[in-house]
Amino acid sequence: MAEPKIRLVNVGITFRPRDREPVVAVQNVSLTVEEGSIVTIVGPSGCGKSTILNAVSGLLAPSSGHAEIGGERVDGVRHDVGYMFARDGMMPWRTALRNVEFGLEVRGVANRREIARDWLRRVGLEKFEDHYRHELSQGMRQRVAVARTFAIEPDVLLMDEPFGALDSQTRLLLQELFLSVWESTRKTVLFVTHDLHEAIFLSDIVIVFTNRPGRVKSVIPIELPRPRLPPAELATAAEFRDIYARIWRDLRDEVRVFE
Amino acid sequence: MSETGQPAPGPALAAAADIEAAAAIDPFRRRVIVARTALCVGVLAVWQAAVSVGLIDPFWISSPHLVAVEMWRLIADGELLTDVWMTVSEALIAFVVSSVLGVVSGLLLARSPFWDEVMAPIIVALNSLPRIALAPLIILWFGVGITAKVVTAFTLIYFILLVNTLGGAKNVDNDIMTIAQLMGASKRDLLWKVTLPSALPWIFAALSIALTYSLLGVIVAEILASNQGLGYLIAASAGNFNTAGVFAALVVLAAIAWAFSTAMRKLEGWLLRWKPSVSSA
Numbered sequence: 445m446a447e448p449k450i451r452l453v454n455v456g457i458t459f460r461p462r463d464r465e466p467v468v469a470v471q472n473v474s475l476t477v478e479e480g481s482i483v484t485i486v487g488p489s490g491c492g493k494s495t496i497l498n499a500v501s502g503l504l505a506p507s508s509g510h511a512e513i514g515g516e517r518v519d520g521v522r523h524d525v526g527y528m529f530a531r532d533g534m535m536p537w538r539t540a541l542r543n544v545e546f547g548l549e550v551r552g553v554a555n556r557r558e559i560a561r562d563w564l565r566r567v568g569l570e571k572f573e574d575h576y577r578h579e580l581s582q583g584m585r586q587r588v589a590v591a592r593t594f595a596i597e598p599d600v601l602l603m604d605e606p607f608g609a610l611d612s613q614t615r616l617l618l619q620e621l622f623l624s625v626w627e628s629t630r631k632t633v634l635f636v637t638h639d640l641h642e643a644i645f646l647s648d649i650v651i652v653f654t655n656r657p658g659r660v661k662s663v664i665p666i667e668l669p670r671p672r673l674p675p676a677e678l679a680t681a682a683e684f685r686d687i688y689a690r691i692w693r694d695l696r697d698e699v700r701v702f703e
Numbered sequence: 704m705s706e707t708g709q710p711a712p713g714p715a716l717a718a719a720a721d722i723e724a725a726a727a728i729d730p731f732r733r734r735v736i737v738a739r740t741a742l743c744v745g746v747l748a749v750w751q752a753a754v755s756v757g758l759i760d761p762f763w764i765s766s767p768h769l770v771a772v773e774m775w776r777l778i779a780d781g782e783l784l785t786d787v788w789m790t791v792s793e794a795l796i797a798f799v800v801s802s803v804l805g806v807v808s809g810l811l812l813a814r815s816p817f818w819d820e821v822m823a824p825i826i827v828a829l830n831s832l833p834r835i836a837l838a839p840l841i842i843l844w845f846g847v848g849i850t851a852k853v854v855t856a857f858t859l860i861y862f863i864l865l866v867n868t869l870g871g872a873k874n875v876d877n878d879i880m881t882i883a884q885l886m887g888a889s890k891r892d893l894l895w896k897v898t899l900p901s902a903l904p905w906i907f908a909a910l911s912i913a914l915t916y917s918l919l920g921v922i923v924a925e926i927l928a929s930n931q932g933l934g935y936l937i938a939a940s941a942g943n944f945n946t947a948g949v950f951a952a953l954v955v956l957a958a959i960a961w962a963f964s965t966a967m968r969k970l971e972g973w974l975l976r977w978k979p980s981v982s983s984a
Binding site for chain 1 (some may be wrong): 876878879881882883884885886887888889892896897900901903977978979
């Protein structure tokens with residue numbers, strides 16, 4: 445039994461905007477992510493999925509409860525987590541290579557150039573290291589983000605719909621790429637998405653959230669063998685469709701409530 | 704879909720297109736240059752003709768020929784070089800000092816929401832003041848030397864840089880800031896590696912204007928009180944009814960301003976080479 449790497453204990457987060465009613469984003473959320481596993485939260489939009497990631501990274505202090513990484517209470521912004529958004533967050537004034545180098549640079553890693561080169565190669569961008577952001581396609585920018593995130597070898601990866609802004613074919617490619625990179629590093633990943641395909645393809649466990657305020661509705665283990673089949677092939681497997689139906693049944697009512 | 708295939712139209716494609724385009728529009732370029740030259744020569748010819756035919760008294764508008772003669776005299780006796788050196792060095796000192804202070808102040812204000820709030824209306828008030836009107840006062844305080852010129856130009860430039868730097872520093876992309884923080888960037892890293900490069904396009908927009916204004920401030924201060932510099936040359940020539948001298952100084956000023964802005968564009972093109980829209984022309 446692996447150690448829990450990420451733990452949320454009774455986390456509640458309430459936003460109190462000035463001059464408006466407080467909004468309870470998430471309520472009483474407890475979950476664990478075991479070391480070296482991928483756990484994905486799915487839920488209707490606005491259910492506080494991203495808020496959970498912010499609480500783990502320390503960008504946001506929970507109103508109640510707490511988050512732990514490696515048994516240590518999160519208190520302030522963590523520097524040992526990798527974070528990816530739907531937006532690439534590339535620095536337009538740096539080349540692809542220098543973007544990947546950034547994290548290593550601020551950590552004072554001496555051979556950062558080689559490490560960054562190696563990661564660009566692993567995401568298939570070795571020919572584009574001198575390109576600036578505006579010279580890269582959306583998919584390539586997100587590849588740079590993957591390389592940048594893995595290059596600093598974070599203990600924990602927080603992924604906030606990282607492939608959500610890509611067209612569907614590119615998304616399939618990036619999911620496969622991400623998973624193959626993950627296979628070779630086995631980092632602990634907390635992933636957030638509204639794409640059930642993606643959730644099943646990547647995860648060891650899928651957690652369905654309720655509509656706002658977000659709570660854990662169900663925890664569904666994905667017992668598909670690793671390494672996984674490519675997403676397009678996996679989608680036709682019978683086990684996959686069973687799991688999909690199971691998750692959708694739990695999720696459907698929540699999405700409907702939202703409408 | 705270009706994901707695994709080609710990048711978005713990048714420099715390689717653009718460069719190839721440029722070469723083709725350059726070959727294709729060559730006649731266009733030639734026509735532009737011919738027209739431009741013809742326009743300038745035409746104006747000079749009409750000017751010269753108006754004086755030569757006796758239409759207008761050269762006392763008022765001089766003539767291209769008289770200006771050329773005067774220019775040659777000023778060059779020959781070394782006066783022009785001294786004046787140019789004086790004006791250019793004053794303008795550059797004012798430009799560098801004021802720009803550095805303006806950028807630093809802008810970055811400091813961006814870090815402190817409190818002081819930003821305190822200063823905002825004051826800066827707006829000072830920035831909308833026609834600050835050139837302070838020149839007589841500045842001369843009263845600092846005399847006829849180089850200090851008065853630098854300070855006059857400073858009042859023109861400083862706020863432009865401050866306001867733009869502040870704007871740029873407050874508009875740093877949130878995602879980039881968050882990612883940089885999570886990756887372990889220190890406050891110093893954030894300033895030098897995120898805020899400053901991100902604000903650079905804003906700063907450069909201000910610097911181009913500032914360069915013109917530094918020349919303006921210095922010239923005005925020289926016209927008001929000085930015994931050297933192109934502003935002094937203009938004032939002294941006008942005082943002696945030497946219109947040719949005034950025009951000669953103006954021609955030299957135009958050349959300096961052009962050189963300044965060309966150098967600035969080159970620097971900008973290089974420093975902002977990552978921006979899709981900036982050409983290095």
